[in-house]
Amino acid sequence: MRGTKRRMGYEDLENVAEDMVLARISELAEDESLDFCRCPVCLQDMAAIVLNRVPPLYCCSLLEKNSPGEDFSRRVDEVRARIEEELPRALELVRSHDNH
Template sequence: MKELRDTLQISAGLENLTENLVFQELNDFIEKIKNTPDSQFCICNICLADVAAIVLNDLKPQYCSNFIDKHKSKDYYIKHRLEVREKIVKAFDMVKKNPHHANI
């Protein structure tokens, strides 16, 4: 199964636009809060994985390939960027209240 997945992702460009957008926006959010001295959000890998999972589970996947609908990715990002940003903030609040690690 992994071999087929890798083949389709590499040779046919199969990708999940939702996942790409979530990680792009999550990265931007992390960069912003890193520069905020009073940020109360933990950005360890455990918390970031929890945030990503919460957001991704709350959004519909949107798959495309090199051959079909690839041109729609920019429109998809523009349309869903604000929704993803809002979900990231909510997910950070959820993780902050119930982290999967000891308070640091």
């Protein structure tokens, strides 16, 4: 898939929600006060669960990423709030049903 993006010239097309989810999971993984498995499988499972439950938020230019308009900024805030709702659920689901 990534090769298709490159071949078609869509390298700038990006799901910002994915970056936001991965950043938050990375932060959670560093929080030693939380009790959950931090192996790559469990972290990826958490990411997949959250990403399937939040709306995608695509942008297609560096300008939009670095200087978002009011509407895009509002949507970023909405997705961020949704991620915060879904992360604890995903963490608990993976904790109780890990794949290893």
